[in-house]
Amino acid sequence: MGRPIAFGAKEFPYLIIVNSLIPALLARNPVILKPSPQAPLVGDRIKEIFDEAGLPPAVLQVIHSGISLELGGNDPAYVRPDADIRYVAEQLLDGAVFNAGQRCCAVERVYVHTDIHDAFVAEVQKELAQSVFSGPQTSCEFLTLTKVPDINLEISAGAVNSTSRNPTFTSAPREGNYVVPTELTQVNHDMVVMKEETFGPVLPIMRVSSDEEAVQLMNDSDYGLTASVWTQDLATGERLLKLLDAGTVFINRCDYPNPVSIPALHTNLSEVANHRIQDLAWTGWKNSGMGHTLVPKAFDPFVKLKS
Numbered sequence: 367m368g369r370p371i372a373f374g375a376k377e378f379p380y381l382i383i384v385n386s387l388i389p390a391l392l393a394r395n396p397v398i399l400k401p402s403p404q405a406p407l408v409g410d411r412i413k414e415i416f417d418e419a420g421l422p423p424a425v426l427q428v429i430h431s432g433i434s435l436e437l438g439g440n441d442p443a444y445v446r447p448d449a450d451i452r453y454v455a456e457q458l459l460d461g462a463v464f465n466a467g468q469r470c471c472a473v474e475r476v477y478v479h480t481d482i483h484d485a486f487v488a489e490v491q492k493e494l495a496q497s498v499f500s501g502p503q504t505s506c507e508f509l510t511l512t513k514v515p516d517i518n519l520e521i522s523a524g525a526v527n528s529t530s531r532n533p534t535f536t537s538a539p540r541e542g543n544y545v546v547p548t549e550l551t552q553v554n555h556d557m558v559v560m561k562e563e564t565f566g567p568v569l570p571i572m573r574v575s576s577d578e579e580a581v582q583l584m585n586d587s588d589y590g591l592t593a594s595v596w597t598q599d600l601a602t603g604e605r606l607l608k609l610l611d612a613g614t615v616f617i618n619r620c621d622y623p624n625p626v627s628i629p630a631l632h633t634n635l636s637e638v639a640n641h642r643i644q645d646l647a648w649t650g651w652k653n654s655g656m657g658h659t660l661v662p663k664a665f666d667p668f669v670k671l672k673s
Contacts, residue, residue, distance in 0.1 A: 369396045370668060376404035377468045383412065385648070385659035386667075391425070393668035399428045406430055438470045438563040439591030439654050442584040443620060444606070446577070446597040447481040454596045454618075455489035459497075459569060461594075461621040463547045467567035470654075471592045471614075471621050474564050475553075476571045477580045483573045490549055490569065491530040517548055517568070520559050525570070526552045555586060563589065577606060585611045590651030594620040613649035613658075623648050623660065 370390050374383040379402055390397045401409030409428040416426050443461070445454050461473035478486045521527055528551045529535075535546040550570040553560055559570045574580045584593055593612035597603045603617040616622065649658035658664065 369398055371398045371400055374399070374401035374405065374408060375470070376402040377465065377470065379405035379408040380412075383408065385664065387412070389659075389664040390668045391421075393665055395668050396425045397427075399426060400431070401428070403430075438565070438589065439472075439650065440474050440561065440563050440587045440589040441471055441592045441594075441612075441620075442587070443473050443476045443594045443596065444574075444577075444580040444584060445476065445478045445482065445486055446595065446599070446602070447479040448598045449482070449596040450598070451482055451486050451489050455486060455493050457618075457620060458596075459490055459493045459547075462569040463567040464621065466545065468565055469621065470563075471623070472565075473569070473594070473620050475560050476569060477574045477583055478571055479580075480573050480575050483571075487528060487549070487551055487571055490571070491528065494547060494549060495530040495532055497532070517550070520550060520553070520557050520570075523557055524552060524554070525550045525557060525559070528571075555583060561587065577602070581606060581609045585609075587611075588652055589654045591654035592616065592620070592650075594618075611651055613651045613655050614646075 370386075372383060372387040372390060383399065383401065387397060387399060399409050399412065401407075409430070413426060413428045417423070443458055445451075445458075458473050458476055464472070467474075517527065528549045529547065530549075532546075545566050547567040548569070550559065550568065553570040553572050555561065555572075557570075559568060560572065572583070574583065590612045592614040593607075593610045594616040595603045595606045595610075596618055600617060607615040607617065646660070647658040647663040648660045649655050649663075658666070
């Protein structure tokens with residue numbers, strides 16, 4: 367295939383690089399590795415590891431430049447009126463704030479059927495109040511790079527900060543910057559927080575009146591990485607998933623890459639090709655995807671078919 371370029375990301379910089387780098391090398395391609403500008407040393411360390419393992423020098427090269435390739439997400443969730451509210455609130459809050467929300471597959475907007483909207487908002491508040499949150503300091507420059515939205519701007523446009531009180535929200539280090547989990551209600555689709563990738567621990571919740579309205583709003587985005595539907599009616603859930611413009615979809619779970627479980631390190635390409643190891647690919651649509659990673663499909667971009 368020539369020499370493909372493997373791009374890294376600032377969140378989970380080792381894991382995301384491995385998802386494309388290893389299949390490319392196993393398919394016998396020399397590779398150019400371009401780590402994220404926010405995590406540049408990861409690329410150098412990976413090169414050192416391969417050098418120590420005896421990989422020929424020309425097979426893997428690392429470059430540091432201003433090239434940027436951002437395939438992010440603005441991942442939606444829809445909570446139907448028959449959903450288990452307590453369970454869903456716990457799962458979606460975790461999907462929004464895990465790793466400070468700095469994940470392309472984080473839950474970034476939630477649509478809740480009007481019949482249970484108020485009860486769901488209250489349940490999220492309970493989860494926020496009883497959970498313990500902590501995290502590292504960060505700089506103003508990093509907050510700008512990670513695109514954490516200006517919550518005050520959204521509030522001035524009509525959103526309501528419905529975040530419950532929690533002692534860990536007010537015990538952040540005095541130096542540096544700290545973004546606490548934030549629950550926003552009374553949001554609409556004219557707001558940045560509902561249209562663009564936030565990349566922070568923000569959970570905006572919007573009321574909808576029907577499945578049809580939820581699907582229309584979920585698809586009203588330039589992104590299409592993941593989406594989830596929460597319901598006890600699995601048949602309806604599957605029907606709705608087919609209508610969503612997203613590459614990776616879930617029923618009653620979210621933010622969950624499903625990599626192949628390799629039982630032994632000596633697993634080889636022939637075993638993968640013969641489909642003895644099977645699982646789900648990680649892929650996105652629209653501005654969230656160019657290709658796919660994980661499982662046998664991960665090798666497709668790095669090989670040519672010969673019949």
